Amino acid sequence: MSSTAGLRIVDLRLNVAATGNDIVDDINLKIERGRVLGLVGESGSGKTTVGLAVLSHARRGVEVAHGQIFCGDTEVLGLDNEAKRKIRGGLVSYVPQDPASSLNPALKIGMQLVEVLEAHDFGGSSEARKARIKEMMAEVLLPTDDEYLERYPHQLSGGQQQRVGLAMAFACRPSVIVLDEPTTGLDVSTQEHVLKTIRQLTRDHGVAALYITHDLAVIADLADDVAVMYSGRVVEQGEVTEIFKNPAHPYTRHLVAAAPDIASKKSIVGLAGRAESPGKRPVGCAFAPRCELAEDACRVAFPKMVPVGGRQAAACIKANQKASVAAGWAKTMSTRTLGEPAVELVSVSAGYSGNAVVHDVSLTIRKGECLALVGESGSGKTTVSRAIGGLHREWTGSIRLNGRELKTVARQRAVADRLAIQYVFQNPYGSLNPRRTVGDSIARPLIVDGKSKHDARRVVLDVLDKVSLPGPYANKYPDQLSGGERQRIAIARALVSEPEVLVCDEVTSALDVLVQAAIVDLLGDLRRQLGLAMLFVTHNLPLVRSIADEVAVMSEGRIVEVGMSESVIGDPQQEYTQSLISATPSIERSMR
Amino acid sequence: MKASIFRFVLKRIALGLLTLFIVSLLIFAVTQALPSDPAEAMLGREATPETLEALRADFGLDKPIVVQYGNWLFGILSGDLGTSYATSIPVSEYIGPRVGASFFLLLIAAIGSIPLSIVVGANAALHRDRKFDTASSLISLILAAMPEFVVGTILTIVFSTTIWQLLPAVTYLEVGAPPWSDLQGLTLPVLTLLLAVTPYVARVMRAAMVEVLESDYVEMARLKGMDERTVLWRHAMPNAVGPAFQVIALNLAYLAGGVIIVERLFNFPGIGSALADAVRSRDLPVIQFLALIIAGVYILTNLLADIGTVLVTPRLRTRLK
Numbered sequence: 001m002s003s004t005a006g007l008r009i010v011d012l013r014l015n016v017a018a019t020g021n022d023i024v025d026d027i028n029l030k031i032e033r034g035r036v037l038g039l040v041g042e043s044g045s046g047k048t049t050v051g052l053a054v055l056s057h058a059r060r061g062v063e064v065a066h067g068q069i070f071c072g073d074t075e076v077l078g079l080d081n082e083a084k085r086k087i088r089g090g091l092v093s094y095v096p097q098d099p100a101s102s103l104n105p106a107l108k109i110g111m112q113l114v115e116v117l118e119a120h121d122f123g124g125s126s127e128a129r130k131a132r133i134k135e136m137m138a139e140v141l142l143p144t145d146d147e148y149l150e151r152y153p154h155q156l157s158g159g160q161q162q163r164v165g166l167a168m169a170f171a172c173r174p175s176v177i178v179l180d181e182p183t184t185g186l187d188v189s190t191q192e193h194v195l196k197t198i199r200q201l202t203r204d205h206g207v208a209a210l211y212i213t214h215d216l217a218v219i220a221d222l223a224d225d226v227a228v229m230y231s232g233r234v235v236e237q238g239e240v241t242e243i244f245k246n247p248a249h250p251y252t253r254h255l256v257a258a259a260p261d262i263a264s265k266k267s268i269v270g271l272a273g274r275a276e277s278p279g280k281r282p283v284g285c286a287f288a289p290r291c292e293l294a295e296d297a298c299r300v301a302f303p304k305m306v307p308v309g310g311r312q313a314a315a316c317i318k319a320n321q322k323a324s325v326a327a328g329w330a331k332t333m334s335t336r337t338l339g340e341p342a343v344e345l346v347s348v349s350a351g352y353s354g355n356a357v358v359h360d361v362s363l364t365i366r367k368g369e370c371l372a373l374v375g376e377s378g379s380g381k382t383t384v385s386r387a388i389g390g391l392h393r394e395w396t397g398s399i400r401l402n403g404r405e406l407k408t409v410a411r412q413r414a415v416a417d418r419l420a421i422q423y424v425f426q427n428p429y430g431s432l433n434p435r436r437t438v439g440d441s442i443a444r445p446l447i448v449d450g451k452s453k454h455d456a457r458r459v460v461l462d463v464l465d466k467v468s469l470p471g472p473y474a475n476k477y478p479d480q481l482s483g484g485e486r487q488r489i490a491i492a493r494a495l496v497s498e499p500e501v502l503v504c505d506e507v508t509s510a511l512d513v514l515v516q517a518a519i520v521d522l523l524g525d526l527r528r529q530l531g532l533a534m535l536f537v538t539h540n541l542p543l544v545r546s547i548a549d550e551v552a553v554m555s556e557g558r559i560v561e562v563g564m565s566e567s568v569i570g571d572p573q574q575e576y577t578q579s580l581i582s583a584t585p586s587i588e589r590s591m592r
Numbered sequence: 593m594k595a596s597i598f599r600f601v602l603k604r605i606a607l608g609l610l611t612l613f614i615v616s617l618l619i620f621a622v623t624q625a626l627p628s629d630p631a632e633a634m635l636g637r638e639a640t641p642e643t644l645e646a647l648r649a650d651f652g653l654d655k656p657i658v659v660q661y662g663n664w665l666f667g668i669l670s671g672d673l674g675t676s677y678a679t680s681i682p683v684s685e686y687i688g689p690r691v692g693a694s695f696f697l698l699l700i701a702a703i704g705s706i707p708l709s710i711v712v713g714a715n716a717a718l719h720r721d722r723k724f725d726t727a728s729s730l731i732s733l734i735l736a737a738m739p740e741f742v743v744g745t746i747l748t749i750v751f752s753t754t755i756w757q758l759l760p761a762v763t764y765l766e767v768g769a770p771p772w773s774d775l776q777g778l779t780l781p782v783l784t785l786l787l788a789v790t791p792y793v794a795r796v797m798r799a800a801m802v803e804v805l806e807s808d809y810v811e812m813a814r815l816k817g818m819d820e821r822t823v824l825w826r827h828a829m830p831n832a833v834g835p836a837f838q839v840i841a842l843n844l845a846y847l848a849g850g851v852i853i854v855e856r857l858f859n860f861p862g863i864g865s866a867l868a869d870a871v872r873s874r875d876l877p878v879i880q881f882l883a884l885i886i887a888g889v890y891i892l893t894n895l896l897a898d899i900g901t902v903l904v905t906p907r908l909r910t911r912l913k
Contacts, residue, residue: 052815055815057811057814057815059811060806085814085817085818085819086817087817088814088815088816088817089815089816089817090817093815093816094812094815094816096808096811096812096815098808101807101808101809102808102809102811102812103809103812104809104812104813104827104831105809105831105905105906105907106827106830106831106904106905106906107826107827107830115816115818115822115826116816116817119816119817119818119819119822120817152906152907152910154906154907154910155910168816
């Protein structure tokens with residue numbers, strides 16, 4: 001085996017088995033040993049399908065049409081079933097996205113580790129295997145004692161579970177490793193440690209790593225090379241610095257422009273439209289319908305990869321034309337006086353069945369302004385927002401709306417107070433009734449209020465216009481809409497009661513970056529046009545500068561720092577905020 | 593850990609006993625409050641008011657209802673189940689062997705149906721949308737749609753009367769004789785019960801298994817190179833039997849009631865036929881005790897299922913304090 005032969009994917013195509021439509025096509029990638037290739041793309045772009053193919057695995061309903069994948073010198077797609085089983089976890093291993101659901105809840109972690117070694121006859125004796133497990137546990141910075149190995153997955157934290165996943169993946173010393181969004185869902189400080197471990201292990205053991213993610217900042221921080229996927233094809237690839245400093249494909253440019261960055265003062269820019277699913281993709285370049293540079297030639301055939309310079313190449317006929325996405329700049333707020341308080345929280349404490357999770361929180365949300373409430377999972381930020389919305393029962397202290405004291409839960413509040421504070425939930429897939437047209441869902445509060453169907457219809461069309469959706473959308477059902485469209489509907493449903501305050505709870509975290517940027521844009525416009533007071537709850541620190549004038553940082557149920565976004569992010573005073581910011585990966589910082 | 597499971601089991605037993613007590617109140621209230629008069633049912637229309645009065649006094653039916661309930665409950669607790677009105681022999685003597693016979697029938701049906709339904713369900717899930725799955729789904733749907741007496745009748749037609757004469761159509765079992773003394777006669781009732789329960793459990797097992805086989809951890813097990821046997825038995829099965837336990841319990845409990853029809857059909861001398869006879873003759877002590885036994889079976893099977901589920905689910909097991 002030559003020393004640099006890591007992973008090589010040649011002309012790979014995978015189809016939907018039932019229809020023969022391509023899920024991914026024309027995939028050509030190469031990763032040398034000891035290097036990390038970041039495979040970036042939105043959900044549905046086919047990146048996980050490619051990743052699983054490297055393990056010669058296709059999910060139900062997916063089939064390999066043609067292509068070859070070499071792990072080292074072994075071509076894996078043509079192997080028989082027993083040979084496939086042998087290379088999985090041995091020659092090539094996989095780290096899944098969600099460690100909580102990928103570890104078997106019924107088996108102890110020690111068992112789940114040792115069975116990989118046994119399946120590949122690694123170590124020879126059970127003592128040797130035990131020693132190997134201890135070695136691995138130490139490498140991923142987990143306790144090595146026997147008691148720890150006796151634990152079940154649910155007795156570990158998310159970060160620990162992912163470390164077990166890493167230990168499992170590196171256990172048999174693979175040549176190739178596929179990491180499928182392994183840090184999504186982890187807090188930034190945990191993510192930082194896991195990324196460090198991944199970098200360490202791949203370098204030390206000369207592994208070729210395929211790192212799948214939608215998070216550009218993580219790629220900038222971790223990867224050596226990047227491949228960008230759109231609609232099942234690689235549209236651009238090259239070294240990290242090349243791609244981020246000089247993106248050549250219009251889609252990559254939009255992706256970079258839409259990615260929030262902790263170290264950047266630019267505000268994010270979204271893009272309308274969406275990538276079509278297999279079978280509905282347009283002829284020619286799949287990005288053409290959303291591309292401002294598109295011309296007739298783009299719609300005839302899929303563009304060939306064009307070298308751009310260095311190792312960089314892009315699948316665009318205009319790859320060498322320098323065109324940039326208009327980048328916005330965050331407004332500086334220092335010269336402007338802040339609005340009047342709309343909602344004031346004074347010494348709010350809250351808990352769940354007696355266990356206090358929020359302690360003595362005081363905040364002000366101002367008219368026409370957005371306050372970002374940021375914190376890691378479990379910091380209590382959602383509990384605070386639920387208390388404001390009247391969705392949480394167990395809280396003490398005082399919440400005032402325009403100076404009036406609010407009752408504890410929404411049911412006790414006056415109708416006007418209830419209408420004045422509207423809540424938009426995190427998951428647009430779960431918050432809309434699937435059996436109602438979205439128009440009916442939006443109109444519901446009006447009908448309850450006694451409005452006639454005719455009047456309600458007019459208001460619905462009006463709010464749909466406000467969230468930039470055409471009127472006929474009122475007749476659609478939620479499952480006919482994309483994630484971004486659903487979130488627009490959820491916002492429209494909140495706007496229909498003409499609220500003064502909008503509470504947005506992680507409203508963009510289920511969305512792809514381009515869609516996220518568009519929603520952030522929309523929320524900013526609405527806030528300015530309607531003079532809304534907005535509370536934007538998020539774990540996504542880089543997003544803060546693009547959405548909010550003021551930010552409050554929460555940790556363990558307390559506000560640790562509050563101030564203007566510009567100064568808190570740019571020059572944090574508290575140690576906790578500083579550590580949070582330095583743990584957050586950044587494109588700009590990595591490119592310096 | 594061990595102690596915590598023991599405490600959990602004790603708590604569930606205590607709750608089960610409480611449930612049984614409430615059920616006993618209901619049974620007594622319903623049966624004793626029935627507008628029918630056991631004395632009248634026994635003596636017929638020609639009975640004089642005096643003889644009726646005397647018989648009622650004999651049965652203790654003239655006492656206040658609370659006293660009657662107290663006597664009954666105290667009797668059961670001290671092992672005295674009372675005397676059958678219709679046969680004038682002690683209920684324990686009358687019911688005892690029949691309970692044994694029915695219990696034997698149930699046990700054989702359970703021992704047969706549990707592994708059968710797990711194997712059928714798991715295999716259907718494993719070969720999803722292929723021949724075995726389609727065939728087993730179709731057959732279980734047809735069986736589930738037919739009441740037991742139809743299944744039993746068809747079995748009788750096929751195996752003992754019209755087509756083949758292989759097995760007896762009725763059980764020739766003396767009351768009190770050990771139920772295994774007529775194995776031939778036992779075959780058709782057991783088969784009927786088996787066919788009544790297996791489809792439901794197999795379908796639930798299939799659904800649970802399909803879900804587990806689609807899970808991330810099963811995909812992960814394959815991606816780390818486990819062979820299919822290990823994937824199925826070590827990774828999938830333990831996570832699928834938990835939900836199946838609950839349905840198995842419900843079905844076994846259902847059998848305790850469903851056995852009535854099947855016993856009737858094959859003339860099997862168990863609690864089913866005894867209950868039917870007792871209802872006809874308003875034999876209150878027998879009805880009450882049998883109702884209590886059937887309720888007891890319900891409570892016991894559910895208790896066992898809950899404990900079983902907790903034992904195979906680490907997340908639940910480790911939560912016990």
